Ligand code: SF4
């Protein structure tokens with residue numbers, strides 16, 4: 001699958017992204033399931049807010065983490081997120 | 089007690105709140121206990137609010153409201169509201185019977201995340217026959233209203249010998265209703281399904297065919313509809329890892345407040361499950377004998393005890409071991425290594441015999457009259 005890096009991304013309205021105190025982690029909740037997230041994945045998903053596209057997310061997070069060269073990681077994760085229906 | 093089982097207990101993640109055993113339908117595969125009609129007491133609203141709070145504080149996050157038919161409870165909306173405030177992701181598991189659009193909207197406003205509607209068959213006559221009540225048209229209408237009001241549409245069809253040949257039509261119905269999730273749940277033979285097993289268990293050929301149709305469709309609708317296919321373990325070599333391990337993940341609270349490590353555990357003799365009216369959810373989870381009974385591997389007999397796969401399936405399902413062998417500590421006969429494996433073959437043989445017989449036994453429907461007559 002190829003990611004359209006200019007398309008605005010939205011986190012699915014059917015799912016919920018929230019902090020879980022018991023696990024000290026963010027999770028995605030969906031019908032019949034829970035996915036535990038690490039910090040970078042959480043940051044990416046939080047930016048899928050209807051205002052950012054993949055390119056914006058890349059710029060913003062490279063800036064935030066003060067680390068260049070995140071392109072493969074971020075785009076790779078977004079592809080997985082789209083395939084799983086978390087983001088569209 | 090360093091290194092004891094208690095130190096390694098993980099918190100519950102899923103809470104199943106069985107709000108009531110009342111149900112307008114009479115499905116002959118219902119997972120409720122056979123003697124449900126004799127269990128009359130129901131937790132009051134306050135008890136449920138406390139149970140939700142206590143389980144959430146421990147880490148439970150997925151919540152199912154089921155029954156019976158949870159819509160029968162007049163305090164459902166209040167419970168949903170509380171669940172949302174606590175941060176649960178909540179699911180209403182309903183037959184759709186008695187649901188109105190006003191209720192769907194009200195529940196959404198209260199914070200309900202999704203509604204799972206079950207349909208017995210894509211064919212009206214069979215649906216109504218299995219449900220024991222005319223309900224087909226209304227169920228389909230409810231499914232549409234669920235979708236219309238912005239919920240993910242979760243459709244559940246329980247699969248057995250009476251409808252397994254309709255797999256193509258089941259899939260077409262799901263797509264027609266715009267299902268986002270489809271649960272194809274092969275019947276698990278506990279409760280009423282155990283009672284009706286000879287009439288419900290499909291043959292191996294039927295099962296193989298239905299599975300291949302469902303799997304092919306799953307590929308086709310990938311990205312549009314998520315299909316969960318629950319396999320029937322009678323035709324497998326290894327049992328399921330029941331409840332992801334006893335007392336590790338799942339907590340069920342029955343209508344009268346009995347806390348169960350799995351929703352069928354009520355059938356297990358001598359387990360003596362605790363009640364939320366007597367103990368906090370925390371104490372039940374950590375300290376009750378019932379929840380500790382099958383934790384770890386100490387309880388195991390051979391061949392499980394020395395089996396390298398025990399960390400994968402935990403010896404299978406204890407309810408199935410009990411129902412098929414009379415001892416819940418035995419290896420689940422769904423495992424080909426079980427010395428009681430023959431019980432599974434016998435069950436398959438009996439079911440085939442029933443299927444081919446000219447005067448097949450009638451189904452026993454799940455209703456208060458039959459419940460009382462049987463217990
Ligand atoms: S399986 Fe059928 S009878 Fe049992 S609770 Fe569900 S709808 Fe009611």
Ligand code: SF4
Nearest residue numbers: 392395397398403423
């Ligand atoms: S013998 Fe027991 S532990 Fe081994 S595979 Fe069978 S059920 Fe699982």
